Amino acid sequence: MAEPTRTHASRQFATKLIHFGKEIDPATGASSTPIYQASTFHQADVDANQPYDYTRSGNPTRQALEDYIALLEGGTRGFAFASGMAAISAAFMLLSAGDHVICTEDVYGGTYRLLSTIMTRMNVETTFVDMTDLDKVKAALKPNTKVVYMETPSNPTLRITDIAAVTAWAKEHDLLTMVDNTFMTPYHQRPIELGVDIVLHSATKFLGGHSDVTAGLAVVANDDIGQQMKAVQNGLGTILGVSDSWLLMRGMKTLQNRMEAHEISAKRLASWLAAHPAVGRVYYPGLESHPGRDIHEKQSLGYGAVVSFDVGSEERAKQVLAKVQIPLVAVSLGAVESILSYPAMMSHAAMPREVRLERGITDGLIRYSVGLENIDDLLEDLEQALQG
Amino acid sequence: MSEQSRNDLKIESRLAQIGSIQEPVTGAVSFPIYQATAFRHPKLGQSTGFDYARTKSPTRKVLEDAIAQLESGDAGFACSSGMAALQTIFALFSQGDHLIVSLDLYGGTYRLLEKIMSRFGVTATYVDTNDLDALESHYRPNTKAVVIETPTNPLMMITDLEKVCAWAKKKNILSIVDNTLLTPFFQRPIELGADVVIHSATKYLGGHNDVLAGLIVTKGKELSEQMAFLHNSIGAVLNPQDSWLLMRGMKTLAIRMERHQYNATRMASFLQTHPQVESVYYPGLESHPNYDVQSRQSSGNTGIFSFKVNDARLIEPILRHIELIAFAESLGGVESLMTYPAVQTHADIPEEIRRQIGVDDRLLRFSVGIEHIEDLIADLSRAIALAQAEIEGV
Numbered sequence: 001m002a003e004p005t006r007t008h009a010s011r012q013f014a015t016k017l018i019h020f021g022k023e024i025d026p027a028t029g030a031s032s033t034p035i036y037q038a039s040t041f042h043q044a045d046v047d048a049n050q051p052y053d054y055t056r057s058g059n060p061t062r063q064a065l066e067d068y069i070a071l072l073e074g075g076t077r078g079f080a081f082a083s084g085m086a087a088i089s090a091a092f093m094l095l096s097a098g099d100h101v102i103c104t105e106d107v108y109g110g111t112y113r114l115l116s117t118i119m120t121r122m123n124v125e126t127t128f129v130d131m132t133d134l135d136k137v138k139a140a141l142k143p144n145t146k147v148v149y150m151e152t153p154s155n156p157t158l159r160i161t162d163i164a165a166v167t168a169w170a171k172e173h174d175l176l177t178m179v180d181n182t183f184m185t186p187y188h189q190r191p192i193e194l195g196v197d198i199v200l201h202s203a204t205k206f207l208g209g210h211s212d213v214t215a216g217l218a219v220v221a222n223d224d225i226g227q228q229m230k231a232v233q234n235g236l237g238t239i240l241g242v243s244d245s246w247l248l249m250r251g252m253k254t255l256q257n258r259m260e261a262h263e264i265s266a267k268r269l270a271s272w273l274a275a276h277p278a279v280g281r282v283y284y285p286g287l288e289s290h291p292g293r294d295i296h297e298k299q300s301l302g303y304g305a306v307v308s309f310d311v312g313s314e315e316r317a318k319q320v321l322a323k324v325q326i327p328l329v330a331v332s333l334g335a336v337e338s339i340l341s342y343p344a345m346m347s348h349a350a351m352p353r354e355v356r357l358e359r360g361i362t363d364g365l366i367r368y369s370v371g372l373e374n375i376d377d378l379l380e381d382l383e384q385a386l387q388g
Numbered sequence: 389m390s391e392q393s394r395n396d397l398k399i400e401s402r403l404a405q406i407g408s409i410q411e412p413v414t415g416a417v418s419f420p421i422y423q424a425t426a427f428r429h430p431k432l433g434q435s436t437g438f439d440y441a442r443t444k445s446p447t448r449k450v451l452e453d454a455i456a457q458l459e460s461g462d463a464g465f466a467c468s469s470g471m472a473a474l475q476t477i478f479a480l481f482s483q484g485d486h487l488i489v490s491l492d493l494y495g496g497t498y499r500l501l502e503k504i505m506s507r508f509g510v511t512a513t514y515v516d517t518n519d520l521d522a523l524e525s526h527y528r529p530n531t532k533a534v535v536i537e538t539p540t541n542p543l544m545m546i547t548d549l550e551k552v553c554a555w556a557k558k559k560n561i562l563s564i565v566d567n568t569l570l571t572p573f574f575q576r577p578i579e580l581g582a583d584v585v586i587h588s589a590t591k592y593l594g595g596h597n598d599v600l601a602g603l604i605v606t607k608g609k610e611l612s613e614q615m616a617f618l619h620n621s622i623g624a625v626l627n628p629q630d631s632w633l634l635m636r637g638m639k640t641l642a643i644r645m646e647r648h649q650y651n652a653t654r655m656a657s658f659l660q661t662h663p664q665v666e667s668v669y670y671p672g673l674e675s676h677p678n679y680d681v682q683s684r685q686s687s688g689n690t691g692i693f694s695f696k697v698n699d700a701r702l703i704e705p706i707l708r709h710i711e712l713i714a715f716a717e718s719l720g721g722v723e724s725l726m727t728y729p730a731v732q733t734h735a736d737i738p739e740e741i742r743r744q745i746g747v748d749d750r751l752l753r754f755s756v757g758i759e760h761i762e763d764l765i766a767d768l769s770r771a772i773a774l775a776q777a778e779i780e781g782v
Contacts, residue, residue: 237468
């Protein structure tokens with residue numbers, strides 16, 4: 001079957017997940033894209049321009065995945081990378097020395113590390129701002145600003161950025177807009193439809209969904225950025241391997257069903273935590289008390305599966321982590337298994353303590369990525385851990 | 389057998405036994421593929437040594453330890469491609485830094501330096517890295533490294549590693565050596581003074597034209613720690629499945645390289661006397677200008693070489709008439725591949741630079757596989773004869 005067509009794009013999301021244009025192998029009719037574990041391609045004619053010559057530049061299995069995510073995000077072109085950080089690194093490699101970035105202040109720790117160490121040495125400077133406040137974003141503008149980088153809901157405190165408002169302002173100033181859409185996935189939120197130029201994913205999380213593939217994806221909104229991104233992807237070679245491209249597609253087919261089930265449980269967990277006497281603040285955009293909930297509902301169709309909550313102290317947090325029986329205590333999120341993590345010592349360990357505290361990532365904060373286990377089992381388990 | 393005594397084994401034995409005793413639970417002699425991204429912490433603040441697969445992953449670690457040991461380095465890093473490995477290394481540098489790089493370099497390296505690194509203010513000068521006077525005259529106060537390919541690709545120029553790495557040490561700059569074409573089976577640059585070794589493991593280390601991968605080996609604690617930080621932060625890591633496939637390929641590296649070398653030497657000698665061939669570039673031939681240096685620093689020769697036909701019109705029909713040998717980009721696999729550098733691997737290098745070093749429209753690169761040499765010679769000599777007949781209008 002050929003490239004994804006208009007017909008594919010006009011269908012409902014659940015249908016797109018299953019019928020994306022490359023789900024059937026044209027040569028054999030096989031019901032799954034073959035794993036083309038080949039690094040190079042025989043060139044039948046020196047003058048003919050074949051679609052594939054070398055896997056770093058293009059591979060049919062990876063291409064199927066790249067077209068798949070572009071279709072889901074409503075972009076013109078997709079790119080698959082070796083990890084979420086490889087995708088984010090590639091996006092920043094579109095810049096040059098002397099450029100300036102405005103980035104959301106509670107950005108993922110790995111992105112913070114990239115911007116504050118490696119990119120700084122390349123003389124790309126970043127201002128981290130509270131993106132829930134558009135005036136603060138505006139105040140960070142400099143003559144050399146090139147990019148506005150958003151993450152909404154943010155990690156781990158799930159703060160909400162108004163994508164359309166920030167993007168409209170960025171366009172007035174010719175700035176490139178990027179959104180890390182890992183927490184929502186295109187099932188819930190499609191930033192390109194709100195005017196964003198580049199969408200980024202740690203596909204290791206909900207898109208892959210099984211804690212078994214490390215991968216990153218990028219989708220661009222137009223051909224011009226698409227060509228620049230292609231040059232960077234091919235030039236740096238930080239591409240996703242063939243077998244993992246296939247595994248990721250396999251995971252994505254169940255995205256909608258997984259997200260729906262994750263969310264039902266996450267809502268229950270968040271309400272339960274909010275009413276629990278041993279728990280302080282609960283962060284979940286599905287709670288009525290959540291700041292930014294109105295904006296979130298305007299731009300997203302759901303609330304996701306990550307709930308953060310404060311148990312008051314490092315000591316209490318450690319007790320909960322030691323006593324839980326069902327969730328994995330691990331970094332990462334977005335999987336069939338529930339994963340509990342402690343941002344202060346895990347995902348945000350790269351951030352200096354004072355910066356971390358300023359951003360609400362306290363010593364008592366725990367992040368819960370709700371899996372597909374039965375929610376009653378998860379609540380019972382968490383109750384005994386909180387009682388300790 | 390203790391780890392120390394295993395490390396004292398000959399390289400063939402170490403290659404054949406990569407990962408064979410690392411699996412503690414079942415004793416599996418082939419290390420398992422840990423297709424996992426996250427690792428359960430026994431308790432908070434405690435780790436099994438593995439937290440998140442980008443940072444460290446069990447299957448990738450066996451590969452990384454193996455290549456570090458084979459190259460006599462201190463740490464190994466596996467990346468998603470050879471170019472990803474190079475980009476990770478180049479992230480050591482900062483705006484304003486300058487590099488000295490082999491003149492006859494891989495087109496992808498040239499593109500990375502000129503199209504991407506240059507935007508971040510990292511500049512490069514291309515010189516014959518075997519020429520100490522040229523190195524000295526292009527050295528600047530902001531020069532941070534010399535990047536050496538030896539042999540170069542496709543013209544097979546040789547750099548005396550001991551001499552140039554000693555020069556780099558004196559200048560207090562890094563020496564980075566691309567060891568893709570010889571592999572640690574034939575050449576170990578760190579033993580000759582290099583700080584960093586890089587591989588496109590897609591080539592001989594993988595060896596089957598089925599895995600895209602890059603490897604980095606560093607010498608010294610500080611440099612190894614810096615590289616670990618960059619490897620994790622940039623995240624261009626190799627996945628578990630491909631890490632396993634690469635180790636599987638490396639187990640036969642020794643026997644493959646011996647056969648590649650034998651076939652390449654036979655083929656190069658055949659072409660050297662062919663009437664339609666003007667010159668053959670292969671350091672395994674005594675006529676190669678740096679045959680002595682090559683024989684001193686390497687225990688053998690690679691499986692690729694280049695040759696120049698005496699008429700550019702022969703190229704197209706030769707590529708059309710080869711049947712056993714595939715016309716494709718890449719090298720280092722069990723299958724023989726023919727590449728036309730001017731339009732394939734080196735298309736990104738401006739024509740004036742290509743001509744200056746001799747990568748012109750009469751040059752073909754031949755990655756000789758492990759098929760029977762007589763079949764290969766028959767295929768190529770038939771293709772050249774048919775091509776010659778075509779241009780003569782017979």
